[in-house]
Amino acid sequence: MLWSSLTALALLAPNAHALLRFSCSQLVVERLDPLVNPGMKQSPHVHQIIGGNSFNITMDPNVAPSDLATCTTCTFSEDFSNYWTAVMYFKAKNGTFKRVPQKGNQGFEQSNGGMTVYYTPTISNSKAAKVTAFKKGFRMIVGNPVYRTEAQAKQFRQLTYTCLQTASTRTGETLNFPQKPCPAGIMVNVRFPTCWDGKNLDSPDHMSHMSYPASGTFESGGPCPSTHPVPVPQLFYETVFDTTKFKNDWPTDGSQPFVWSFGDGTGYGNHGDYVFGWKGDSLQKAMDANCNINCPQLKTQSIAQGNKCAQQMKVNEDIDGWLTELPGGMPVTYK
């Protein structure tokens, strides 16, 4: 796809299309969601979370995560943000569920998978981009867990799946779960909108303070609409689910066996959550410096150090056995 070929170009020509790309190990996998269900112990479905260890049942937007956290799972060690998605389960022929393990992206050997995170200022031209970094208290969500159709999923422009033929496959993105076994696993791609209203750090639906470009896409250099005039970096998560150990247990009726922890059997409900938590203006500095992959303006730690910053589950429940139902009792639906 266009995005992938442009990224390949960026890797070849480091100064042309700068982007921050880094890995964060797993912080915790549990049923918490301080954005959609603040104060609720437990949230309806299971998430996998990376980033600062101030992740909690409730997270006050007036308190900077960097003031509370004592470590982060991200390799840029001033990044105490939290990034999360749902988790994938395998549904066996006998109706039981097993959580699909995650694995590190190519070159990133984080414990338990974690995610790869990108902040891309622009890929539309070779000039240094001027973008406004997210600020203290900023939060957003992209995607909708109740969506079950392609038409619905198309309302979001870049929430996709890559059926990995090898660890480096970056083409053939789909809006629904891959329909055939993927030899090297399934990569889930979550790209957030890139235009901000410039005023609200959050909104009741956690989405309407953000917008896609008025025409075209971020990838094609589309301009921001007048309602959301401020270009922000494109936040992008890659999560690799290691589906390979289930390849001999696929259904024989032509269906595919994976479901999201929120009960989506189609994949169209793919979504991701973000709570900003970079220390001070470190993210803005990195954007202004047009850093590409590595960033001397930022402090870094090793993946091994990031791996050490894990949290305990706040409520113990079995999310990893062969389960007779999804945690929280989420029913699986296909339409």
Ligand SMILES: *[C@@H]1O[C@H](CO)[C@@H](O)[C@H](O)[C@H]1NC(C)=O
């Ligand atoms: C989470 O919030 C509780 C209640 O406010 C607090 O006692 C606890 O220290 C917090 N944990 C973390 C890791 O911030």
Ligand SMILES: *[C@@H]1O[C@H](CO)[C@@H](O)[C@H](O)[C@H]1NC(C)=O
């Ligand atoms: C259901 O199927 C899975 C996968 O084949 C197996 O590991 C599990 O033991 C089975 N559970 C029951 C209750 O038969």
